[in-house]
Amino acid sequence: MTLYFNLAELLGSRIEQGLYRPGQRLPSVRALSVEHGVSLSTVQQAYRLLEDNGLVSPRPKSGYFVAEDRLLPALPDISRPAQRPVDISQWEQVLELVRATPHPDVIQLGRGMPDVDSPTLKPLLRSLAQISRRMDMPGLYYDNIHGNAHLREQIARLMLDSGCRLGPSDLVVTTGCHEALSCSIRAVCQPGDIVAVDSPSFHGAMQTLKGLGMKALEIPTDPITGISLEALELALEQWPIKLIQITPSCNNPMGYIMPEARKKALLTLAQRYDVAILEDDVYGDLAYTYPRPRTLKSFDDDGRVLLCSSFSKTLAPGLRVGWVAPGRYLERVLHMKYISTGSTACQPQLAVADFIAEGHYQPHLRRMRSQYQRGRDLMCDWVTRYFPPGTRASRPQGGFMLWVELPESFDTLRLNRALLEQGVQIAVGSIFSASGKYRNCLRMNFAARPTAQVEAAVRKVGETALRLLDAERTGG
Amino acid sequence: MTLYFNLAELLGSRIEQGLYRPGQRLPSVRALSVEHGVSLSTVQQAYRLLEDNGLVSPRPKSGYFVAEDRLLPALPDISRPAQRPVDISQWEQVLELVRATPHPDVIQLGRGMPDVDSPTLKPLLRSLAQISRRMDMPGLYYDNIHGNAHLREQIARLMLDSGCRLGPSDLVVTTGCHEALSCSIRAVCQPGDIVAVDSPSFHGAMQTLKGLGMKALEIPTDPITGISLEALELALEQWPIKLIQITPSCNNPMGYIMPEARKKALLTLAQRYDVAILEDDVYGDLAYTYPRPRTLKSFDDDGRVLLCSSFSKTLAPGLRVGWVAPGRYLERVLHMKYISTGSTACQPQLAVADFIAEGHYQPHLRRMRSQYQRGRDLMCDWVTRYFPPGTRASRPQGGFMLWVELPESFDTLRLNRALLEQGVQIAVGSIFSASGKYRNCLRMNFAARPTAQVEAAVRKVGETALRLLDAERTGG
Ligand SMILES: Cc1ncc(COP(=O)(O)O)c(C=O)c1O
Ligand SMILES: Cc1ncc(COP(=O)(O)O)c(C=O)c1O
Numbered sequence: 001m002t003l004y005f006n007l008a009e010l011l012g013s014r015i016e017q018g019l020y021r022p023g024q025r026l027p028s029v030r031a032l033s034v035e036h037g038v039s040l041s042t043v044q045q046a047y048r049l050l051e052d053n054g055l056v057s058p059r060p061k062s063g064y065f066v067a068e069d070r071l072l073p074a075l076p077d078i079s080r081p082a083q084r085p086v087d088i089s090q091w092e093q094v095l096e097l098v099r100a101t102p103h104p105d106v107i108q109l110g111r112g113m114p115d116v117d118s119p120t121l122k123p124l125l126r127s128l129a130q131i132s133r134r135m136d137m138p139g140l141y142y143d144n145i146h147g148n149a150h151l152r153e154q155i156a157r158l159m160l161d162s163g164c165r166l167g168p169s170d171l172v173v174t175t176g177c178h179e180a181l182s183c184s185i186r187a188v189c190q191p192g193d194i195v196a197v198d199s200p201s202f203h204g205a206m207q208t209l210k211g212l213g214m215k216a217l218e219i220p221t222d223p224i225t226g227i228s229l230e231a232l233e234l235a236l237e238q239w240p241i242k243l244i245q246i247t248p249s250c251n252n253p254m255g256y257i258m259p260e261a262r263k264k265a266l267l268t269l270a271q272r273y274d275v276a277i278l279e280d281d282v283y284g285d286l287a288y289t290y291p292r293p294r295t296l297k298s299f300d301d302d303g304r305v306l307l308c309s310s311f312s313k314t315l316a317p318g319l320r321v322g323w324v325a326p327g328r329y330l331e332r333v334l335h336m337k338y339i340s341t342g343s344t345a346c347q348p349q350l351a352v353a354d355f356i357a358e359g360h361y362q363p364h365l366r367r368m369r370s371q372y373q374r375g376r377d378l379m380c381d382w383v384t385r386y387f388p389p390g391t392r393a394s395r396p397q398g399g400f401m402l403w404v405e406l407p408e409s410f411d412t413l414r415l416n417r418a419l420l421e422q423g424v425q426i427a428v429g430s431i432f433s434a435s436g437k438y439r440n441c442l443r444m445n446f447a448a449r450p451t452a453q454v455e456a457a458v459r460k461v462g463e464t465a466l467r468l469l470d471a472e473r474t475g476g
Numbered sequence: 477m478t479l480y481f482n483l484a485e486l487l488g489s490r491i492e493q494g495l496y497r498p499g500q501r502l503p504s505v506r507a508l509s510v511e512h513g514v515s516l517s518t519v520q521q522a523y524r525l526l527e528d529n530g531l532v533s534p535r536p537k538s539g540y541f542v543a544e545d546r547l548l549p550a551l552p553d554i555s556r557p558a559q560r561p562v563d564i565s566q567w568e569q570v571l572e573l574v575r576a577t578p579h580p581d582v583i584q585l586g587r588g589m590p591d592v593d594s595p596t597l598k599p600l601l602r603s604l605a606q607i608s609r610r611m612d613m614p615g616l617y618y619d620n621i622h623g624n625a626h627l628r629e630q631i632a633r634l635m636l637d638s639g640c641r642l643g644p645s646d647l648v649v650t651t652g653c654h655e656a657l658s659c660s661i662r663a664v665c666q667p668g669d670i671v672a673v674d675s676p677s678f679h680g681a682m683q684t685l686k687g688l689g690m691k692a693l694e695i696p697t698d699p700i701t702g703i704s705l706e707a708l709e710l711a712l713e714q715w716p717i718k719l720i721q722i723t724p725s726c727n728n729p730m731g732y733i734m735p736e737a738r739k740k741a742l743l744t745l746a747q748r749y750d751v752a753i754l755e756d757d758v759y760g761d762l763a764y765t766y767p768r769p770r771t772l773k774s775f776d777d778d779g780r781v782l783l784c785s786s787f788s789k790t791l792a793p794g795l796r797v798g799w800v801a802p803g804r805y806l807e808r809v810l811h812m813k814y815i816s817t818g819s820t821a822c823q824p825q826l827a828v829a830d831f832i833a834e835g836h837y838q839p840h841l842r843r844m845r846s847q848y849q850r851g852r853d854l855m856c857d858w859v860t861r862y863f864p865p866g867t868r869a870s871r872p873q874g875g876f877m878l879w880v881e882l883p884e885s886f887d888t889l890r891l892n893r894a895l896l897e898q899g900v901q902i903a904v905g906s907i908f909s910a911s912g913k914y915r916n917c918l919r920m921n922f923a924a925r926p927t928a929q930v931e932a933a934v935r936k937v938g939e940t941a942l943r944l945l946d947a948e949r950t951g952g
Contacts, residue, residue, distance in 0.1 A: 091811055098814060101620040116616040125608050128615075128823065132604035139604075140592040140792035144577040175651045175796075178818035186687070191667055204818060211662070211815040316616035318822035320651075335567055338574060339687040342654035342680060345821040346794035347604065 002260070003038055004045035005289075009259050011046065015055050015066055016075070016224050016395065022068035026056060029063070049289055053397065054377060071384050073393040076405040078228065081199040081218030081437055085239060088210035088434040093413070094203050097427060106420075107457035109444040110427040112252065114400065115371065116316045117449070120364035124315060127354040131347050139347030145334060147173020147323070147344055151353035155323055158356065161291055162284060163298025164307070166325050172337055173323050173344045177282045177310035180324035182208045183340060184306040185243065187332035188276045189214055193242040196235055196275075198227040200403070200432035200441070202252045205245055205280065209434070216434035217241065223394050223403070226251065226258035229265055236273040243276050249293045250283035253403045253432055253443040255376075255396025257293050267299050276329070281309045282322075285365055287398035288373040303327030311352055313399070314365060319348040372400045375446035382455060386462030388469050400447035405429075406465055409472065410440040418464050424457045478736070479514055480521035481765070485735050487522065491531050491542055492551070492700050492871065498544035502532060505539070525765055529873065530853055547860050549869040552881040554704065557675040557694030557913055561715060564686035564910040569889070570679050573903060582896075583933040585920040586903035588728065590876065591847065592792045593925070596840035600791060603830040607823050615823030621810060623649020623799070623820055627829035631799055634832065637767055638760060639774025640783070642801050648813055649799050649820045653758045653786035656800035658684045659816060660782040661719065663808035664752045665690055669718040672711055672751075674703040676879065676908035676917070678728045681721055681756065685910070692910035693717065699870050699879070702727065702734035705741055712749040719752050725769045726759035729879045729908055729919040731852075731872025733769050743775050752805070757785045758798075761841055763874035764849040779803030787828055789875065790841060795824040848876045851922035858931060862938030864945050876923035881905075882941055885948065886916040894940050900933045 011032075014020060027035070032043045047064050050056040056064045097110055131139055146152065152168035159166050174180040181204070189195065191213030197206070199218035209216050217235055220228045226248055235241060248258040248266075258266075270277050279296045287293050297307040306329055310322030321344070326333040355361060379402050383393050387404070394403040406412070412428040419426060429441025444461070448454055487508075490496060503511070508519045523540050526532040532540045573586055607615055622628065628644035635642050650656040657680070665671065667689030673682070675694035685692050693711055696704045702724055711717060724734040724742070734742075746753050755772045763769050773783040782805055786798030797820070802809040831837060855878050859869050863880070870879035882888070888904040895902060905917025920937070924930055 094814070095621070095810065098618075098621045098819075101625070102617055111618060113618060121616075125610075128608035129605045132601050132608055134601075140597075140794040141578055142574075142587060142589060142788075142793045145571070145574045149577070175655075175817040175821070176819075178814075179651075179816060182815050182817075191689075204815070207811070208815040211811055213667075312618075317618045317819075318616045320817065320819070320821040334571065335683070335687055338570070338654075339658050339680070339684040340655060340816050341651040341658075341796065343574075343652075343793075343796070345651070345796040345824055347824070348821055351608075 004042045004049065006260065007032070007036060007038065007042065008046040008049040012050055012053065012055055013224060020066045022066050024066050025062070026064040026066060053288060072380055072395070073383050073391055075223050075395060076392045076403065078222045079199050079220050081220065081433060082435055083217070083231065083235065085194045085215035085217045086435045088206055088216055089436050090203070090431045091207060091210065093428055093431045094207055097431065100425060105423050107424050107454065109457060109461070110425040111445060112313065112401070113317065113445060113447060114313050115368065115447045115449060118364065118367060120360065120367050121315065123358065123360045124351055124355045127351040128347065131350050139350055141346065143343040143346050143349070145338055145343055146171070148346065148349040148353060150357070151349045154353050154356040158361065162281070163294040164325070170325050170330070171323050172326065172330070172333055173321065173349060174337060175322065175341050175344050176312055176317070176320045177280065177308050177322040178204055179337070179340060180308035180310065180322045181205050181278065181280065182212065183333045183336035184278050184308055184324055184326060184329070185209065185212055185214065186336045187326060187329040188306070189242045194239050195243045195245050196232060196241045197245045197434070198247065198251065200253050200429070200438055202247060202280065203431040206434055218434055221254070223254050224256050225262055226256050227266070229262060229269060233269055236269065236275070241273070241275050243278055244270060245278040245280070247280040248296060249281055250287055250396070250398030252283060252399065253401050254394045255399055255401060255403065256394070257287060257397045260294055263294065263296050264299050267296055270304060271302065277305045279305050279307050281307055283313050283399040284309065285314050286369060286372060286400070288369055290369070297325060300327065306333070314368070315352065315355070319352065320345060321348050321352050371449065372447060375400060375450060376402065378450050379444065379446040379458065382458045383462065386459045388462070388466045400445055402444050402446060404442050404444065406440045407469065408440055410465070410469060412439060412442045415442070415465055415468060418468065419461060422460050422464070424460050426461060480518045480525065482736065483508070483512060483514065483518065484522040484525040488526055488529065488531055489700060489735070496542045498542050500542050501538070502540040502542060529764060548856055548871070549859050549867055551699050551871060552868045552879065554698045555675050555696050557696065557909060558911055559693070559707065559711065561670045561691035561693045562911045564682055564692055565912050566679070566907045566909070567683060567686065569904055569907045570683055573907065576901060581899050583900050583930065585933060585937070586901040587921060588789065588877070589793065589921060589923060590789050591844065591923045591925060594840065594843060596836065596843050597791065599834065599836045600827055600831045603827040604823065607826050615826055617822065619819040619822050619825070621814055621819055622647070624822065624825040624829060626833070627825045630829050630832040634837065638757070639770040640801070646801050646806070647799050648802065648809055649797065649825060650813060651798065651817050651820050652788055652793070652796045653756065653784050653798040654680055655813070655816060656784035656786065656798045657681050657754065657756065658688065659809050659812035660754050660784055660800055660802060660805070661685065661688055661690065662812045663802060663805040664782070665718045670715050671719045671721050672708060672717045673721045673910070674723065674727065676729050676905065676914055678723060678756065679907040682910055694910055697730070699730050700732050701738055702732050703742070705738060705745060709745055712745065712751065717749070717751050719754055720746060721754040721756070723756040724772060725757055726763055726872070726874030728759060728875065729877050730870040731875055731877060731879065732870070733763060733873045736770055739770065739772050740775050743772055746780060747778065753781045755781050755783050757783055759789050759875040760785065761790050762845060762848060762876070764845055766845070773801060776803065782809070790844070791828065795828065796821060797824050797828050847925065848923060851876060851926060852878065854926050855920065855922040855934065858934045859938065862935045864938070864942045876921055878920050878922060880918050880920065882916045883945065884916055886941070886945060888915060888918045891918070891941055891944060894944065895937060898936050898940070900936050902937060
């Protein structure tokens with residue numbers, strides 16, 4: 001896959017950077033083949049990938065053009081967090097988000113919830129029910145501390161797609177990716193240690209660092225290529241960093257996929273400074289392209305990457321089935337797992353294992369990938385249409401989250417409060433920063449099948465933002 | 477309940493202490509009524525309770541006698557751990573125990589597994605299956621961070637039996653009692669803090685202290701009345717103890733129920749020295765007497781007790797449904813819960829809530845209580861019959877564990893290794909100590925319905941111990 005994928009990435013980033021403008025004709029297949037020394041079919045594959053991603057469109061007999069049918073919001077700039085280790089705040093805002101019980105009168109654009117209504121999930125429910133009906137249900141027993149062996153085999157098999165060669169004994173099943181993250185951090189770090197993080201970054205991981213007494217060092221991050229390696233290297237020079245915590249594939253909240261070359265470079269950097277990497281891959285299987293992007297872990301030859309994931313985003317979060325491949329930290333992670341929950345609920349593990357083994361996982365993913373990609377396109381359109389002029393937005397390459405940036409002075413906490421009265425909840429930007437930055441940003445979920453109701457909710461967000469901005473400008 | 481229960485406790489402890497000998501006649505109902513200023517029927521209730529516990533037997537027309545039909549092993553002495561804060565060891569031994577996957581060829585006498593084959597559990601399986609069959613299954617969603625509201629209502633109702641008045645919002649659902657313990661410890665303590673524990677003590681709690689970087693101060697503990705308040709007070713004088721961690725009702729591993737007066741005195745002590753108490757009540761509902769003993773929490777008037785429990789011992793551990801009532805530490809516990817697992821698997825919560833709400837919990841408990849009491853009697857008989865002379869054993873008042881003490885020099889690690897070849901596993905004593913004491917002790921599970929196979933396994937333990945002891949004596 002690598003050749004055409006790399007070429008597509010290169011062309012894609014040129015388009016994103018504005019080197020080719022919307023509507024402009026792109027180099028011919030033959031020209032690119034000569035320029036890059038690859039076959040014609042490789043170039044064609046690359047163009048097809050870009051087409052799948054909505055970046056280019058073919059015109060019969062005239063070649064490929066930069067897609068112009070959709071006006072996209074401008075990209076946010078590379079983030080500029082405070083580049084020193086800080087104590088983490090924002091628990092109150094996170095608590096407000098996670099305390100919310102699903103309620104039919106509130107449209108939840110804030111939470112990281114996948115669509116669980118897909119018919120492709122039916123075999124999972126069937127399997128859960130079948131397991132429960134058995135009186136000798138193995139789900140009643142304490143599980144082995146590694147987790148169910150059958151499930152671990154299936155996970156090892158799935159991870160081949162990400163370039164990882166793992167055996168079942170390299171894996172530890174956890175209660176969601178949350179537990180994978182906290183066990184991994186505790187396996188590597190002591191309280192007071194400094195952890196480098198991409199920024200913005202998943203609030204749960206940030207709160208975990210807080211709760212465990214670590215300091216976070218937020219690294220500038222590009223909305224297309226991910227964490228700045230240059231800034232990271234400077235930070236590694238300057239601070240005794242113990243761990244790099246990162247979501248390189250289908251990042252939450254920004255949705256980028258770090259290019260493969262940068263993934264390799266990141267690993268080299270980690271080796272040079274001898275730090276561990278926590279790779280959060282919870283959205284990795286939801287990349288809009290297939291095969292899915294490679295993990296950092298797949299390039300790791302000395303066991304320094306702890307790969308954390310779960311089925312919360314691909315199947316359903318209520319199952320709480322996650323896992324970690326902790327590399328050289330396996331023994332420590334096992335201890336941390338044992339003390340944090342003893343073992344993981346069994347029945348959901350068994351059901352997920354059946355679901356994968358019976359071949360239901362890939363068809364389900366296929367469907368979700370294309371649903372989410374359509375969701376992204378619609379959400380981008382709605383932001384263009386309903387949000388204040390000048391609003392910027394991320395360009396997700398996977399997953400189901402859009403990151404939206406409003407003018408610098410804007411306060412999304414106030415926006416969220418105004419929205420709650422209208423039955424809409426968003427995730428405020430400040431929870432994605434250790435130090436409460438990104439107050440002018442917000443994250444919205446586009447997992448649900450798009451309905452008029454969802455569109456109305458997004459419209460409310462945009463119009464309320466506009467109203468607050470106007471009030472601000474007129475000093476009201 | 478208090479009057480007759482207290483009287484039974486008093487008489488029971490006199491018997492246990494040898495004030496009345498086996499076969500000896502006990503004071504008449506009338507005499508006790510006068511002596512203690514209680515009604516005749518109160519005394520009769522007390523005697524009936526003692527009879528249920530196998531301590532006394534009535535003889536028609538002649539009154540009550542100390543039961544003599546069963547020869548019981550002598551009680552262990554009060555424990556004598558090192559009375560200074562220590563770093564905790566023994567992870568390797570614990571790992572060996574929890575790594576074991578259930579295997580038909582190995583009789584597991586070591587793990588804390590209840591009997592999950594009881595027909596009274598059927599409605600739980602039915603409910604699990606019913607929930608799974610629904611396509612809009614709420615079990616697929618992220619749960620509220622407090623846990624399912626319906627379940628919390630049911631737990632609050634159950635805890636009335638232990639004297640606690642709790643509302644659903646006082647509770648946080650956790651992934652087993654394990655998570656309740658680790659969240660509680662982290663909510664109260666910082667790494668390096670000293671935690672006082674009863675000794676011997678549940679290995680999971682001990683390993684949690686280890687993993688979180690705490691020091692354990694093991695307090696001498698009596699096999700009938702529990703933690704020595706005198707020793708605890710001395711320790712509180714001498715060391716800056718942050719937390720007292722204790723399993724006062726149906727203790728693991730010893731099975732005692734701390735008398736109510738001592739529970740109150742413990743709480744007064746904690747108030748005087750202003751320390752928090754972590755009360756592990758995971759076996760509390762399995763006391764052989766009904767109503768169940770009161771919790772420390774029920775006497776707590778300033779929110780210093782964190783009450784931790786789960787349905788792992790009463791229903792089934794594979795469900796991983798636990799909970800904590802953290803008192804004044806609620807907010808901190810919520811944060812720790814969020815970072816440790818995000819939320820708890822939903823479907824098992826819903827099924828447990830249904831099971832309780834539909835009235836299946838108490839009948840199930842009744843059945844298990846009497847099964848386990850019979851199990852205890854048989855296990856004690858087997859120890860008397862098959863174990864080396866001089867073997868001592870605990871006198872469990874609830875739960876399904878027996879603590880067995882062999883001569884001082886004996887090494888149960890060696891015993892366990894010899895037994896594994898014979899398809900039997902026990903829990904070695906050293907894991908119940910922070911510092912690897914109790915090497916001459918072991919814990920056996922008597923939850924399973926007693927079969928010839930189980931008896932043969934216990935016999936193997938006893939005879940192998942005898943063989944090893946003989947070899948030791950003859951220097952072989
Ligand atoms: C990047 C990232 N990691 C981890 C998690 C937690 O996943 P889980 O629900 O499996 O604990 C989330 C969920 O929001 C996430 O977005
Ligand atoms: C005293 C005690 N507390 C807590 C636990 C852990 O319970 P759970 O399986 O619910 O995590 C056990 C189980 O062995 C136990 O014996």
